[in-house]
Amino acid sequence: EAQVTQNPRYLITVTGKKLTVTCSQNMNHEYMSWYRQDPGLGLRQIYYSMNVEVTDKGDVPEGYKVSRKEKRNFPLILESPSPNQTSLYFCASRLAAFTHTQYFGPGTRLTVL
């Protein structure tokens, strides 16, 4: 089944404790992206990757890192999480940046205390 998976689905952590949210897709997509969704602010793009070893900042990259060592995986790293990073995070992928159908993962609800 074609899908985007994220782990963990729920995470409660404390300020400053490094964490990684994994994202994997099985569709051989070149383009992958991370979004955060907050009430009243909608979906905002954090980082995106056009292909392996190619990443770029979205609208809200501060406090986040990403890597794209393999085509299928695009982890989101919070080196020193802060409470304002409490949010619902979505990973997404599509075949290429200029193709349209974008598939979203199920989401990761992160709480930073």
Add this chain to the structure above:
Amino acid sequence: GQQVMQIPQYQHVQEGEDFTTYCNSSTTLSNIQWYKQRPGGHPVFLIQLVKSGEVKKQKRLTFQFGEAKKNSSLHITATQTTDVGTYFCAGGYSTLTFGKGTMLLVSP
């Protein structure tokens, strides 16, 4: 940067009534995409429009892209309870800018 505004924020209709959400951009859009997110779910891609003045239909859903490529609309004819959710528009390719969405509630 590019801003995408969406109205209304919220609409509550009776089943069978029509519904429209509007999307306006501060700049010309290369394309517009529409997504639906059910409560507790993730966004699901509905459609992409690319051409000026383009109109596409999916059953009871009609999508339009303005002539100037700065606005778009999604119209649902005769809503059903299964239409409940938040509808988002988004513009761009590598960097995708989302509107804040319109939450649709449908009462039976």
